[in-house]
Amino acid sequence: xxGYELVEDLETGDYSWSAVGVWRxxxxxxxxxxxxxxxxxxxxWEDMTEADLMSLHSPADFVAFAxxxxxxxxxxxxxxxxxxxxxxxxxxALA
Numbered sequence: 001x002x003g004y005e006l007v008e009d010l011e012t013g014d015y016s017w018s019a020v021g022v023w024r025x026x027x028x029x030x031x032x033x034x035x036x037x038x039x040x041x042x043x044x045w046e047d048m049t050e051a052d053l054m055s056l057h058s059p060a061d062f063v064a065f066a067x068x069x070x071x072x073x074x075x076x077x078x079x080x081x082x083x084x085x086x087x088x089x090x091x092x093a094l095a
Contacts (some may be wrong), residue, residue: 001048003027011044019044020068023053031056035068 001023009021021044027061032053036044055061 001050003052004032004050006045007031009044015040017044020065021045022056022069031059032067033068082095 003026004023005026007022007024009019011017011019016039017037021034021036023032023034024030025032033056034045034048034054035047036050036052038044039045055062056065
């Protein structure tokens with residue numbers, strides 16, 4: 001997707017998969033997130049557009065993002081993803 005950089009994503013499953021990802025908008029350094037689902041006929045983020053992204057700008061946005069992470073069925077990977085995301089947010093807050 002032009003103008004965005006995938007910062008981190010979490011993908012689970014094989015034939016049937018789900019994913020949560022965080023993007024940085026290059027123009028203004030804001031963070032956005034999306035969730036994707038599919039099967040073996042396509043891969044994560046293949047059909048994603050800017051309209052699929054949800055903002056990570058307010059406390060409510062972070063609550064929605066955390067709920068999406070809870071829906072990805074791999075607790076160990078989910079914890080690692082949350083830690084990476086927390087560090088990303090902490091670094092952004094300090095900038």
